[in-house]
Amino acid sequence: MALFGKKEVEQNEFSVLPNHIGIIMDGNGRWAKKRGLPRSAGHKAGANVFRKISKECERLGIKYVTFYAFSTENWKRSKEEVDALMNLFMEYLLEAKSDVTQAGNSRIKFIGEREGLSQELLNLMDEAEEETGSHTGTTVYLAVNYGGRQEIVSAVNKLLKDGKTEITEKDISENIYTTPECDLIIRPSGEQRLSNFLLWQAAYSEFWYSDVLWPDFKAENLHSALREFEKRNRRFGG
Ligand code: FPP
Numbered sequence: 001m002a003l004f005g006k007k008e009v010e011q012n013e014f015s016v017l018p019n020h021i022g023i024i025m026d027g028n029g030r031w032a033k034k035r036g037l038p039r040s041a042g043h044k045a046g047a048n049v050f051r052k053i054s055k056e057c058e059r060l061g062i063k064y065v066t067f068y069a070f071s072t073e074n075w076k077r078s079k080e081e082v083d084a085l086m087n088l089f090m091e092y093l094l095e096a097k098s099d100v101t102q103a104g105n106s107r108i109k110f111i112g113e114r115e116g117l118s119q120e121l122l123n124l125m126d127e128a129e130e131e132t133g134s135h136t137g138t139t140v141y142l143a144v145n146y147g148g149r150q151e152i153v154s155a156v157n158k159l160l161k162d163g164k165t166e167i168t169e170k171d172i173s174e175n176i177y178t179t180p181e182c183d184l185i186i187r188p189s190g191e192q193r194l195s196n197f198l199l200w201q202a203a204y205s206e207f208w209y210s211d212v213l214w215p216d217f218k219a220e221n222l223h224s225a226l227r228e229f230e231k232r233n234r235r236f237g238g
Contacts, residue, residue, distance in 0.1 A: 014060070014226050014227070014230060015230055016229070016230055017060065017061065017062060017226065018062065018183035018184040018206075018226070018229055019062075019063050019064060019179070019181070019183055020063065020064035020065070020066070020178070020179050020181060020182045020183055020184075020201070021057065021062055021064070021065045021066070021182070021183065021184045021185075021186060022065075022066045022068070022182045022184070022185040022186070022197060022198045022201070022202070022205070023053070023065065023066065023067050023068065023185075023186045023187075024068045024185070024186070024187040024188075024191075024195065024197055025046050025049070025050060025067060025068060025069065025188075025214045026187060026188055026189040026191055026213075026214055027042075027188055027189030027190075027212075027213030027214045027215070027216075028042030028043045028045065028046040028213070028214055028215055029042050030042070030189065030213055031045060031046075031213040031214070031215040031216065032045075032215075039081050039084075040080070040081060040084035040085075042215055043081075043084055043085055043088055044084075044088060045215035046214045046215050047088045047091075047092060048215075049214060049215055049217050050067055050069075050092075051092070052219065053217065053219070053222060054067070054106060054138070054140050055104060055106075056219045056222055057138050057140070057222075058104050058105060058106050058137045058138040058140075060226075061138075062138050063138065063139065063179075064138065064139045064141065064178065064179050065138055065139075065140055065141070066111070066141040066142075066143055066178055066182070066198060067140070067141070067142055067143065068143045068146065068195075068197050069085070069089065069142050069143055069144050069146075070085055070089075070112075070143070070144045070145055070146070071143075071145075071146060071147055071195065071196060071197075072112070072113065072145055072146065072147035072150055072196070073147070073196070075116070086117075086118065086121060089121060089124075089125075089142075089144060090120065090121055090124055093121075093124035093125065093127070093128050094124065096108065096128055096131075096132075097124070097127060097128065097131065103128070103131075103132050103135070103140075104135075104137060105135045105136060105137030105138075106132060106135055106137045106138045106139070106140045107132045107133060107135045107136075107137070107138070107139045107140065108128045108129060108132045108140050108142065109129055109139060109140070109141050109142070110125045110128075110129065110141075110142050110143075110144055111141050111142070111143050111144075111146055111151070111177035111178060112143055112144050112145040112146030112147075112150075112151075112177075113145045113146070113147075113150060113154075114145070115145075116145055117144070117145055125144075139179075141177070141178050143197070146177075146197075147196045148194075148196045148197055148198055148199030148200065148202075149196060149199060151176050151177055151199070151200065152172065152176065152199065152200055155171075155172050155175035155176050156172070158175050159171050159172075159175060172200060173200070176200050176201070178198070178201060179201075180200070180201060181201055181203070181204065181205075182198050182201035182202055182205045183204075183205060183206065183229070184205060184206050184207075184208060184225065184226075184229050185197070185198070185202060185205045185206070185207050185208070186208050186210075186222070186225050187207070187208070187209050187210075188209075188210050188211075188212045188213060188214050188217050188221070189210075189211070189212070189213050189214060190209070190210075190211045191209075192207075192209050204234065204236050204237070206228075206229055206232045206234065208224075208225040208228055208229070210224075210225075
């Protein structure tokens, strides 16, 4: 498959692949500003990179990848920017619905609070989850209206509702939104913070940072992160 032309990397070029990658798609605003464009243009370019990178994860055989698309704090942004982001999510889901190749063999799952999202978006999210539910490739978690603290609180509340009076780590691991460990967190754009992303899952994550802005992020950047991950000596506190 010639998705990325000459620079294509064969799966077996990596001796070890992370089971779960988390990606903070940062730098869209700065990318747009540098070009004298509105922030929404940066998000649009970022959405196209999301499409390419999720497909590349699938091609490489990554089991789980979580993309941070909209945080519980992002509501503080202008209505114009929030609307532009919501429209991009809907655009992608409509595409995925009319053209199954858009999602490939990936399973799309949304993580985060449903409250606050429009019914139109919720319906498309449900349809995408349902339509891709039987796919056997990468599980692509899209974090929309997501916060790591909110995720843990919601898991605890669910356990309390189920009648639990004492809560173990295993209980929380089984009730958060994603698979419980995240092996590698990728954050472009030069920032070196977690920003309330996958707090529980990041307990033993390896971090990879880069100055590249998300709309400029290429498959090669993902490969660099994976190459770096291969070299890390993970001890899990031992
Ligand atoms: C952070 O960069 C990015 C976001 C708040 C939005 C990320 C969302 C997308 C890339 C769209 C995803 C689309 C689909 C279909 C999943 P920033 O805007 O804060 O950048 P800045 O720090 O340079 O201002």
